[in-house]
Amino acid sequence: MSANTETVKQGSSALKDKLIAFHSWAGVDDSTLNGGQKLAVKYFMGAVVLFIFQILFGLLAAAQFLAPGFLYDILDFSVNRMIHINAMILWMLYGFIGCTYWLLEDESGTEIVGLKFGVLGFWVLTAAIAVVVLVYLLVQTGAGNDTTIWLINEGREYIEAPRWADIGIVVVMLIFFYNVVMTFSKGQWSGIAGVLTLDLVALAGLYVAGMFYMTNITHEQFWWWWVIHLWVEATWEVLVGVIMAWSLMKILGVSRRIVQTWLYIEVALMFGSGILGLGHHYFWIGTPEYWLTIGGFFSALEPIPLVAMVVHAVYDSGERGFKNLNHPAMAWLIAHAFGNFFGAGVWGFMHTLPQINLYTHGTQWSASHGHLAFFGAYATINIAFFYIAIQHWRGNVWMGAGSQNAWRWKWALALLNIGVLGMTIALLIAGYEQSFIERAIGGSTWGGYFSAQTHPSFMSAMQWRMFFGWVTASGLGLLVWDLLTIGKGETRTAEVITQAE
Amino acid sequence: MSETPQWATESFWKKVAVWVTAGSFLILVVLTFDTLKQTSAGGERVSAYSVINKKIDYQFDKKLNKYMPVIGGEELLFGTVFSEEEAEQLVTLGKKTTQAKNCMNCHTLLGNGAYYAPDLTKAWLDQGWLTVDLREEQMLKFLMDPEKNARTFGTGRKMPNLDITEDEAKGVVAFLKWMSSIDTNGFPYNFTTIYAEDD
Numbered sequence: 001m002s003a004n005t006e007t008v009k010q011g012s013s014a015l016k017d018k019l020i021a022f023h024s025w026a027g028v029d030d031s032t033l034n035g036g037q038k039l040a041v042k043y044f045m046g047a048v049v050l051f052i053f054q055i056l057f058g059l060l061a062a063a064q065f066l067a068p069g070f071l072y073d074i075l076d077f078s079v080n081r082m083i084h085i086n087a088m089i090l091w092m093l094y095g096f097i098g099c100t101y102w103l104l105e106d107e108s109g110t111e112i113v114g115l116k117f118g119v120l121g122f123w124v125l126t127a128a129i130a131v132v133v134l135v136y137l138l139v140q141t142g143a144g145n146d147t148t149i150w151l152i153n154e155g156r157e158y159i160e161a162p163r164w165a166d167i168g169i170v171v172v173m174l175i176f177f178y179n180v181v182m183t184f185s186k187g188q189w190s191g192i193a194g195v196l197t198l199d200l201v202a203l204a205g206l207y208v209a210g211m212f213y214m215t216n217i218t219h220e221q222f223w224w225w226w227v228i229h230l231w232v233e234a235t236w237e238v239l240v241g242v243i244m245a246w247s248l249m250k251i252l253g254v255s256r257r258i259v260q261t262w263l264y265i266e267v268a269l270m271f272g273s274g275i276l277g278l279g280h281h282y283f284w285i286g287t288p289e290y291w292l293t294i295g296g297f298f299s300a301l302e303p304i305p306l307v308a309m310v311v312h313a314v315y316d317s318g319e320r321g322f323k324n325l326n327h328p329a330m331a332w333l334i335a336h337a338f339g340n341f342f343g344a345g346v347w348g349f350m351h352t353l354p355q356i357n358l359y360t361h362g363t364q365w366s367a368s369h370g371h372l373a374f375f376g377a378y379a380t381i382n383i384a385f386f387y388i389a390i391q392h393w394r395g396n397v398w399m400g401a402g403s404q405n406a407w408r409w410k411w412a413l414a415l416l417n418i419g420v421l422g423m424t425i426a427l428l429i430a431g432y433e434q435s436f437i438e439r440a441i442g443g444s445t446w447g448g449y450f451s452a453q454t455h456p457s458f459m460s461a462m463q464w465r466m467f468f469g470w471v472t473a474s475g476l477g478l479l480v481w482d483l484l485t486i487g488k489g490e491t492r493t494a495e496v497i498t499q500a501e
Numbered sequence: 502m503s504e505t506p507q508w509a510t511e512s513f514w515k516k517v518a519v520w521v522t523a524g525s526f527l528i529l530v531v532l533t534f535d536t537l538k539q540t541s542a543g544g545e546r547v548s549a550y551s552v553i554n555k556k557i558d559y560q561f562d563k564k565l566n567k568y569m570p571v572i573g574g575e576e577l578l579f580g581t582v583f584s585e586e587e588a589e590q591l592v593t594l595g596k597k598t599t600q601a602k603n604c605m606n607c608h609t610l611l612g613n614g615a616y617y618a619p620d621l622t623k624a625w626l627d628q629g630w631l632t633v634d635l636r637e638e639q640m641l642k643f644l645m646d647p648e649k650n651a652r653t654f655g656t657g658r659k660m661p662n663l664d665i666t667e668d669e670a671k672g673v674v675a676f677l678k679w680m681s682s683i684d685t686n687g688f689p690y691n692f693t694t695i696y697a698e699d700d
Contacts, residue, residue, distance in 0.1 A: 068658040078606035144598030155600030264514035275525035284688035285611040362612030444689030446629040450654030
């Protein structure tokens with residue numbers, strides 16, 4: 001008993017030593033951060049680890065399109081693909097939670113209320129994810145009963161987590177929500193704080209809509225889209241709007257009045273188009289025909305707020321002569337503005353009208369859109385924030401023109417963007433081909449499906465996707481290296497930017 | 502200093518944001534109630550589970566100008582007449598099995614899921630099962646030992662063995678048969694069923 005405690009103590013002090021050694025090697029300094037920011041940094045590190053997992057399992061899944069026998073019966077496509085998309089969702093959520101904790105004390109003007117619970121929540125969530133991933137890898141599937149749904153896998157795309165983990169995620173989200181609301185209540189409310197709070201209510205509430213088993217697959221899919229669509233095309237978009245608004249104030253010095261007015265405009269447009277835009281997922285799942293009209297109309301409006309965001313970001317940057325505190329972060333924010341518009345807006349709109357979607361639904365077209373949209377809308381802004389965080393963690397060092405080894409962040413930016421764009425184009429070609437040969441000519445039979453899958457233009461598209469997957473992976477490698485080293489040994493401090501009234 | 506016009510003020514857009522959000526959400530809630538009512542099992546759009554006792558086909562409807570499920574006379578599954586309750590039990594077992602085996606991360610159901618393997622929405626009606634008489638047996642054999650019964654159509658892709666029991670396989674077949682009867686607004690277009698005559 002006591003020997004055990006002793007081992008644990010030794011273990012934890014050894015861990016602490018390692019952590020201190022890591023901090024001094026990386027040249028980071030916790031004393032420059034407030035409580036929320038220290039917690040945010042934990043989330044950011046978790047996000048980067050999950051990002052690496054996402055790309056790794058994405059590469060495995062992509063390879064299986066080219067060599068179907070690869071890891072057959074050991075790590076099948078279904079497992080790799082599930083981990084690929086789950087890691088993606090989770091690293092984005094880690095990023096968003098991190099961003100929120102980062103700006104919380106600054107925005108509210110007071111100390112975070114339940115920091116201890118927040119730290120506990122982080123470790124509970126991280127431990128739960130580790131267990132879930134191990135079960136995915138080692139157990140993989142179960143019998144067709146409730147035990148499997150509770151303990152192994154719910155088997156529904158994007159929200160596969162077993163139910164025990166769902167409940168855990170909700171508890172952690174409640175802690176997070178408590179911290180946000182109570183901290184703002186104790187300190188001060190702002191427009192950003194108000195939008196953030198209401199958005200988090202919706203985000204947490206929607207997750208509950210996906211936690212029930214239903215035999216009627218039309219009903220199940222109906223609620224499933226409440227989680228998936230209303231997250232990624234409504235609440236997540238508003239959340240990144242909040243993060244963008246705060247970032248533009250901090251690193252560009254845009255005035256709060258302008259940023260908040262824009263934020264309200266974006267919320268109106270985003271929710272005004274995105275909530276009923278849900279209809280574009282209700283074309284073919286058994287739901288009534290009026291969704292064809294509603295879905296078609298509102299999804300056609302969905303790109304508008306994203307154009308507004310591009311205008312907002314580019315205009316403000318131009319207005320301030322691109323003078324900013326953190327060049328890599330600013331570059332990624334601009335990448336976000338464009339990526340969100342093209343990936344979510346243009347690529348989404350291309351195939352959401354029912355007349356087109358009848359042929360493109362359930363093809364690589366969706367995968368093409370998914371890759372550019374998640375990267376453009378969410379990966380980019382999280383990466384921007386990693387740079388904001390690392391700048392402060394290294395003691396608010398210079399991260400402008402002429403900083404050391406700037407080639408690393410520039411090449412990471414280029415490789416990641418070229419890689420994802422390349423995959424997107426490759427998958428778009430595959431999607432066109434599939435819609436044409438399988439859907440239009442082949443009449444959507446299995447025979448039609450496989451004649452599309454074996455067509456040389458499909459196969460070459462998949463080879464290009466693999467190639468650009470490697471480009472993306474190399475960009476990620478460089479990004480991680482850069483985050484570990486940027487600003488290390490930099491003696492100049494960041495410029496001071498005055499915020500416009 | 503010039504006055505900011507009303508339409509450009511923060512407070513104006515704040516109000517717009519609140520009203521637009523609340524209004525859209527309210528409409529969504531109303532439509533949700535209506536949709537759930539219209540799509541409950543046993544209604545016009547989503548058949549009762551006992552439809553597995555009947556012949557289901559999928560044909561072009563000239564008047565509606567789209568493909569529609571057509572429910573015909575008796576065509577028993579596994580030579581058994583299932584009561585409504587038994588049918589629901591069997592379809593439930595099948596649905597839970599598709600979740601437990603993570604089918605959706607290779608296949609698509611109602612077009613949603615991954616694209617590594619074919620869409621299962623109308624799989625019951627696919628010509629890939631060769632003939633109507635062989636279909637049930639082919640499906641059970643395939644589900645229980647997909648590797649030995651694989652038809653990869655030259656792709657080299659085959660389904661892994663997922664330890665599906667005979668009962669579970671029967672459930673999956675019942676689930677697929679029931680799902681093929683859902684009115685999916687004409688999706689997929691131009692689908693040729695196993696009942697269509699070759700000419």
